[in-house]
Amino acid sequence: MTTRSALVLGARRELGTVGLVAAMCGFYAGVLLVASETLRVNSESVGDVSAIGLVLGVVASVFIAVAVYVSAVVIVNGVDTVIAGRLKQIALLRLLGADARSLRGAVVRGTTGVAAAGGTAGVLAGVLTGDVTRAALVAADRLPDGGYALLPVLALPAAAVVTLAAAGAAWVGSRAVLRATPAQALSGASVPAPDSPRAGRLRRWLTVALIGSGALVLAGAAVLGESGNAIGFLAAALGAMLSGTGLLVGARLVVPRLVSLVSRLLGTDPPSKVAARNAVRDPGRTTRSTMGLVIGVTLVTTFAAGFAALRVAAASWDQTAAQAAQTDDILRHTSTIMICLVVVSSAIAAVGFVSTMSLGVIQRTREIGLLRALGFTSGQVRTMITKESVALSATAVGFGMGLGLAYGALGAQSLVGFQNDGFVWGLPGPVLAGIAVAGVLLVLAASWVPSSRAVAVTPVEALRSST
Amino acid sequence: MDSLLSFSSVSKVYGDGGPGAVRALDDVTVAVPRGGFTAVMGPSGSGKSTFMNVAAGLDDVTAGEVHVAGHPLHRLDDRARTLLRREQVGFVFQSFNLVPTLDVRENVLLPFELAGRRLRTDEHAWVEHLLEVLGLGDRVAHRPGELSGGQQQRVAIARALAPRPAVVLADEPTGNLDTRSSREVLGLLRTAAREYGQTIVMVSHDPVAASYADRVLVLADGRLVGDHDAMTPQQIAELLIGFEVGAA
Numbered sequence: 001m002t003t004r005s006a007l008v009l010g011a012r013r014e015l016g017t018v019g020l021v022a023a024m025c026g027f028y029a030g031v032l033l034v035a036s037e038t039l040r041v042n043s044e045s046v047g048d049v050s051a052i053g054l055v056l057g058v059v060a061s062v063f064i065a066v067a068v069y070v071s072a073v074v075i076v077n078g079v080d081t082v083i084a085g086r087l088k089q090i091a092l093l094r095l096l097g098a099d100a101r102s103l104r105g106a107v108v109r110g111t112t113g114v115a116a117a118g119g120t121a122g123v124l125a126g127v128l129t130g131d132v133t134r135a136a137l138v139a140a141d142r143l144p145d146g147g148y149a150l151l152p153v154l155a156l157p158a159a160a161v162v163t164l165a166a167a168g169a170a171w172v173g174s175r176a177v178l179r180a181t182p183a184q185a186l187s188g189a190s191v192p193a194p195d196s197p198r199a200g201r202l203r204r205w206l207t208v209a210l211i212g213s214g215a216l217v218l219a220g221a222a223v224l225g226e227s228g229n230a231i232g233f234l235a236a237a238l239g240a241m242l243s244g245t246g247l248l249v250g251a252r253l254v255v256p257r258l259v260s261l262v263s264r265l266l267g268t269d270p271p272s273k274v275a276a277r278n279a280v281r282d283p284g285r286t287t288r289s290t291m292g293l294v295i296g297v298t299l300v301t302t303f304a305a306g307f308a309a310l311r312v313a314a315a316s317w318d319q320t321a322a323q324a325a326q327t328d329d330i331l332r333h334t335s336t337i338m339i340c341l342v343v344v345s346s347a348i349a350a351v352g353f354v355s356t357m358s359l360g361v362i363q364r365t366r367e368i369g370l371l372r373a374l375g376f377t378s379g380q381v382r383t384m385i386t387k388e389s390v391a392l393s394a395t396a397v398g399f400g401m402g403l404g405l406a407y408g409a410l411g412a413q414s415l416v417g418f419q420n421d422g423f424v425w426g427l428p429g430p431v432l433a434g435i436a437v438a439g440v441l442l443v444l445a446a447s448w449v450p451s452s453r454a455v456a457v458t459p460v461e462a463l464r465s466s467t
Numbered sequence: 468m469d470s471l472l473s474f475s476s477v478s479k480v481y482g483d484g485g486p487g488a489v490r491a492l493d494d495v496t497v498a499v500p501r502g503g504f505t506a507v508m509g510p511s512g513s514g515k516s517t518f519m520n521v522a523a524g525l526d527d528v529t530a531g532e533v534h535v536a537g538h539p540l541h542r543l544d545d546r547a548r549t550l551l552r553r554e555q556v557g558f559v560f561q562s563f564n565l566v567p568t569l570d571v572r573e574n575v576l577l578p579f580e581l582a583g584r585r586l587r588t589d590e591h592a593w594v595e596h597l598l599e600v601l602g603l604g605d606r607v608a609h610r611p612g613e614l615s616g617g618q619q620q621r622v623a624i625a626r627a628l629a630p631r632p633a634v635v636l637a638d639e640p641t642g643n644l645d646t647r648s649s650r651e652v653l654g655l656l657r658t659a660a661r662e663y664g665q666t667i668v669m670v671s672h673d674p675v676a677a678s679y680a681d682r683v684l685v686l687a688d689g690r691l692v693g694d695h696d697a698m699t700p701q702q703i704a705e706l707l708i709g710f711e712v713g714a715a
Contacts (some may be wrong), residue, residue: 270580277568367566373525375553375581377546460525463560 015114017078017355018166021348022118023125025071026162028344029064030126033152036060038134041146057154063341068161070295070345072169074352077288079111079173081356084282085363087180095182107174108167115166116159123159127151207250214243218410225417225424232414240407244298247403251291256283258399259290263391271380274371275387278360286392289356293396293442294403296346297435300339301404301428302411307335308426309412316420339431346438353396354446357389361450368454369462378455385451389443397439401432470498470534471633471666472522477531479517479689491517493689494531499634499668504660506680507670508703510711514689515670519638522668523556524548536633553581557627557635561642564623565611571622572598572607578630590629597625601655617648624655628665635659637669641676653679674703685710 036056043056083090090103131150137143217239224232247254263276280286314327361368368381376384409425417424477495482488491514499505509515520526521533524540533540536555540548557578558564565574575594579586586594598604601621611619620640627635637656641649657679659665669680677683678700685693687710698706 269583270577273573273580274566274568281568370560370564371566372549373523373552373558374577375549377549380581458525460520463525 015078015082015111017352018075018111018170019114019118021071021074021078021351022115022162022166023122024344024348024351025067026119026122026124026159027126027129028067028122029158029162030123030128030155031130032060032064032126032341033154033158034127034130034134037149037152038130038143041148042144061154064158064161066295066299066342067345067348068165070292070348071162072165073288073292073295074348074355075111075115075166075169076173077285077292077352077356078359079107079170080176080285080288081359081363083107083174083176084285085359087176090177090180091182094180100178100180104171104174104177107177108170111170111173112163112167115170116163119162119166120159123155123162127155203249204253207246207253210246210249211243212246214239214241214246217242221414222410222417222423225414228418232417233411236411236414240302240411244403244407247294248291251294252283252287255287255290255294255395255399256280259286259391259395262395262398263387266387266391271376271384272387275384276391278364278384279388279391285356285360289353290392290396290399292349292352293346293393294400296342296349297397297400298404298407299342300346300431300435301401302407303335303338303342304428304431305405305408305426306411307331307338307408308428308431309409309424310416310426311335312426313412313416313420313424350438350442350445353393353442354449357385357392357446358450361385361454365454365457365462369457369459369464372459373463381455382447382451385454386443386447389447393439393443393446397435401435470500471536472668473498473532473534474522475532477521477533478529479514479521479526480529490689492521492528495686495689495691496531497684497691497694499666502660502664502666503682504657504667504669504680505682505684506677507668507684507686508672508674508677508693508707509686510707511672512688513686515672515686516638517689518686519636519668519670522634523558523636524552553578554630555633557630557632559620559623559627559635559637559640561639565619565626567611570608570610571603571614574611574622575626575629577626578632582630593631594625594629597628601625615648616644617651620644620648620652621655624652624659628659628663631663631665634666634668637667639671639673640669641671641673649676674700674707677703 036059040056093103094100127150131148134143134148138145217235219239221232221236221239224235260276260280263272263279266272266276311328311331314331315324317324317327319327368376371381371384372378405425405427408428409423412426413424474495474497477492478490479492480488480490493514495514495518507515507518517526521528522535524533524535524543528541531541535551538551538555540551543551566577569577575598576586579590598607601624603618603621603625606614606618611622614622620643624640627637635656640656641652644652653676656667656669660667660681669676671677678698681697683693683695683698683703684691685695685706692710693706695706
């Protein structure tokens with residue numbers, strides 16, 4: 001990292017999340033590419049259609065793309081959070097003569113460098129893990145010995161994609177650098193500028209259009225499913241993509257409100273009140289740290305709910321007991337595999353969530369010192385931080401579960417609706433319970449460390465600190 | 468003795484007592500009686516801030532006793548000190564006084580909320596009176612970020628006075644303000660002391676600020692070296708220069 005980006009971004013530790021997220025994403029891509037390479041070689045050796053190779057490649061690419069997207073959202077948030085905490089220093093640099101563009105460029109280069117290292121290391125580690133696992137399976141005669149490529153063709157491009165996504169994310173996340181004016185170095189705190197009215201209107205319009213058309217297509221898919229039309233499932237996928245994109249675009253309009261609604265349920269005592277305000281302090285950041293989790297939870301719930309619905313539907317079909325057991329078995333295994341494939345995106349989002357919460361608390365050291373001086377006990381400070389974390393993650397988990405249940409059921413309905421009476425749906429109890437437990441663990445992880453740190457600092461030190 | 472804040476032989480040493488140790492407070496004994504506006508003066512590094520932090524129970528003493536409103540601060544644990552602070556001490560800092568996510572009224576009412584009690588009718592009237600007198604009547608729904616420095620400091624004063632604490636501690640309350648806002652803030656503090664009988668202890672290095680007080684304590688190198696009645700800015704400045712020259 002150059003001196004300049006070190007000046008803007010501060011300690012390398014603050015970019016640790018970027019490296020970790022890029023590495024997780026790269027590792028996932030590496031493993032997935034080796035798996036799809038293995039399947040492709042095997043299906044060809046059986047003399048199957050060559051189209052299978054293409055399909056596998058597409059499927060792997062889609063899963064990798066989702067993970068890259070979630071990583072990018074996490075990185076945008078990471079960079080934005082780091083910069084928000086350093087606006088004063090950036091303003092000082094501007095005052096001393098640095099121009100905003102080159103400072104932003106420095107942020108992007110610093111972040112991209114970290115992400116490139118993390119992403120490449122992750123991909124190589126993932127490929128290596130995949131190769132070793134495959135070799136072990138071949139040695140145990142579980143897989144035929146074929147001419148597998150040790151390094152899948154797409155491995156290095158995957159590392160490049162991760163790096164490029166990080167660069168783009170750093171660019172988006174560093175927008176605040178441009179808003180730091182030299183005068184801010186001399187005056188007090190800065191307030192994040194709201195969306196310009198025009199941007200706001202465009203966002204609103206796009207959101208309504210995307211969600212509306214997506215909902216229509218989804219409804220159409222459910223109807224097509226009743227008539228057994230093969231187009232139904234494609235329509236469901238398209239509808240989910242449209243409405244999902246709409247939700248992502250419009251999240252900024254809805255999520256902060258949802259979070260503040262949820263946080264109002266936490267109580268009205270001072271810790272809860274301050275926690276509720278902190279949760280929506282910066283609507284952009286609130287939205288991003290929640291949406292990463294929403295995407296993860298939605299994906300897991302969609303697959304779980306979809307397969308649960310299919311299993312419920314299949315149970316009512318006219319088949320022998322042996323057939324029924326076999327169908328259920330296949331569905332159960334496929335469901336597990338799919339959930340394992342998408343759960344990685346949730347893990348990446350969770351890492352981002354923990355990191356944003358921690359950084360946010362560190363940046364509030366002085367404010368917490370003030371609260372302690374005014375009479376917040378250390379217990380109340382802990383409560384405050386935990387409740388903020390609860391407000392954000394409960395909203396994300398609730399939103400994602402609801403969305404996933406709807407998408408999953410609609411997908412199943414569009415596939416097999418014609419074979420069953422009425423609407424096909426299912427409740428994947430164990431998976432929902434698992435998500436809830438993971439949500440609780442996430443809250444604890446995201447609030448325990450920063451709150452311990454916050455109460456370990458005495459009010460005097462906190463009030464004196466420059467951050 | 469009817470003193471709200473008393474130090475007896477208080478010392479505060481930073482560091483492990485070796486050659487690098489700093490005696491921020493050195494055997495300070497002083498009593499601040501009920502009512503009145505006391506200024507604590509001294510050049511930077513004289514122990515003013517430490518005096519304030521110790522008086523507020525934000526920092527431990529190395530030796531000696533500190534009593535606030537009859538409570539032995541030096542013997543209380545962190546939680547008890549927090550509660551004492553909540554009930555008996557009001558604060559005005561140099562900067563960063565307000566909780567940025569709460570609006571003006573919420574900031575002023577925070578001490579009551581922390582104590583977990585509703586406002587009595589007379590307290591409610593008192594808060595409204597304060598907001599009005601401090602010229603904040605039409606700004607109660609604003610966030611601190613939307614106010615000027617002087618306005619923010621007035622909100623902090625309202626918050627400090629609202630629960631009628633035993634003592635209000637003000638740490639360089641005009642350090643970040645322009646001349647006009649400074650005079651306003653100092654005038655308000657003096658009024659609070661004279662008209663409402665509020666005990667106020669203000670730490671400052673500014674002779675003009677200290678001239679608003681009716682008692683001036685002077686610290687130098689952690690020792691209490693002066694205890695005077697109200698003085699003019701010129702007198703205070705000369706006094707300080709005398710110590711600086713004497714030390715050199």
